[in-house]
Amino acid sequence: MRVLGLMSGTSHDGIDTAIVDWTPAGGVLTGTILATGERPYPDGLRARIVAALPPGEVGMGEVCALDTLIGQEFAEAARTAGPADLICSHGQTLFHWVSGGGVLGTLQLGQPAWIAERTGLPVVSDLRVRDVAAGGNGAPLVSYLDLLMLNGLGGRAGALNLGGIANLTVAGAAIAYDTGPACALIDAAAPPYDEDGVLGAAGKIDERLLAELLAEPYYALEPPKTTGKELFTASYVKETQLSRADLVATLTALTAETVAAEIRRHALDTVVVSGGGVRNPTLMGMLRERTAARLVLSDELGVPADAKEAIAFSLFGWLTAHGLPATVPSCTGAVGARVLGTITPGSGPLVLPEPLAEAPVAIRFL
Structure with missing residues (x-):
């Protein structure tokens, strides 16, 4: 069919x-x-x-x-x-x-x-x-497709989708949830999106603002959980004195850190990644810096990211x-x-x- x-x-x-x-x-x-x-x-x-x-x-x-x-x-x-x-x-x-x-x-x-x-x-x-x-x-x-796709990979495997919101599926435990923003806040700061991660790469991460953003209570909730632009609204990017490049760099780091924290939490050694965020080399680079897991594009499993x-x-x-x-x-x-x-x-x-x-x-x- x-x-x-x-x-x-x-x-x-x-x-x-x-x-x-x-x-x-x-x-x-x-x-x-x-x-x-x-x-x-x-x-x-x-x-x-x-x-x-x-x-x-x-x-x-x-x-x-x-x-x-x-x-x-x-x-x-x-x-x-x-x-x-x-x-x-x-x-x-x-x-x-x-x-x-x-x-x-x-x-x-x-x-x-x-x-x-x-x-x-x-x-x-x-x-x-x-x-x-x-x-x-x-x-x-x-997550239904993710678990079928991860079946047989071996080790501690997971699937990550980097769309507007990031979601993670963990094989073995058979759990899945939204980790927080993926590209939603980056897109809001650099509409329609940060092409090739250029702004994120040019800016400097503001560690003070990043620490404030990481205090969002959603991240501490236990799965299963879901979120969206009802929580991560454009107001995140409006009240700041940072340059646009520094803001985009900081928001890119926010996505990378919140996703990496969940990968580390489940001690994953292989993560199959998909979604528009895989086309942002700055985001993918920050993610690789924060986790030891092997990041594999879903294309390698026959599924275009x-x-x-x-x-x-x-x-x-x-x-x-x-x-x-x-x-x-x-x-x-x-x-x-x-x-x-x-x-x-x-x-x-x-x-x-x-x-x-x-x-x-x-x-x-x-």
């Missing part, structure tokens, strides 16, 4: 796409990656998304407009991605309702009816909320279509594993494959 995964993360810069042909056999799920790509958001829409993020306040009219406009952009990304049998769309997270140490709700916009109407294909969407309803954090969902989350959502679509759960309760904090999402039919009758009795225990990519 060819499943198109659509993903836009906490960097909200565009829509990542991945078409994967999934074939199960003997407990091993083989994914043949047929195509990957990215569709940037139009500047005007991206500005409206940014304005709607916390601490911004918008009315229901703007929420309705964003749901439609984002849905139309996802629909166009799907239409031009290539042939598929099913689409799985993450949408765009606008709010993750965290209170009292738990997640009470989550909101992803991007109306799937636009995708189904434009492509004629059924669409799995709204995946995170089922895990939240089961008492989970709704994140990091990618820039498309890993879109590939994960392709996997989730395949799992949902076959009646299989796509969550790991020890990673999200839910009371049990759940089949994720809702399904919007395409242009014809909704026909799903026969449910599978057993989930895959290993994964490989071609």
Whole structure:
């Protein structure tokens, strides 16, 4: 089954796409990656998304407009991605309702009816909320793919995604959680992003400010836990007298130190890294300075670093279509594993494959 995964993360810069042909056999799920790509958001829409993020306040009219406009952009990304049998769309997270140490709700916009109407294909969407309803954090969902991908690596292995927010999955312990910001604060200080880590490399780390930022209570919370731009808002970068280069260098060091601290905590010796942050050599260099773990790009395991989350959502679509759960309760904090999402039919009758009795225990990519 060819499943198109659509993903836009906490960097909200565009829509990542991945078409994967999934074939199960003997407990091993083989994914043949047929195509990957990215569709940037139009500047005007991206500005409206940014304005709607916390601490911004918008009315229901703007929420309705964003749901439609984002849905139309996802629909166009799907239409031009290539042939598929099913689409799985993450949408765009606008709010993750965290209170009292738990997640009470989550909101992803991007109306799937636009995708189904434009492509004629059924669409799995709204995946995170089922895990939240089961008492989970709704994140990091990618831990399901991570644990399959890490299976067989040996040693103490982990998977790290450096998107807007950084998340870490630890094999063996089977836990996963958001460590804190990855590129979110760096991007806010050097919009749209610090290309090639140039500003971070040119600046000097302000140790006093870094110490203040490291005192954020979130870092001391025990997993499972999740965070987002509701906590790490742009206000982090506005109240400072530092030069922009020094601020970017300090925020890059914040990401490196908070991630490295968790790698050291679990004594990991191999970490598979993905996400846009791998393209920032300054961030990767600071991370290597702070940990003895071997950092391996997910590309070496057959998963393009820039498309890993879109590939994960392709996997989730395949799992949902076959009646299989796509969550790991020890990673999200839910009371049990759940089949994720809702399904919007395409242009014809909704026909799903026969449910599978057993989930895959290993994964490989071609």
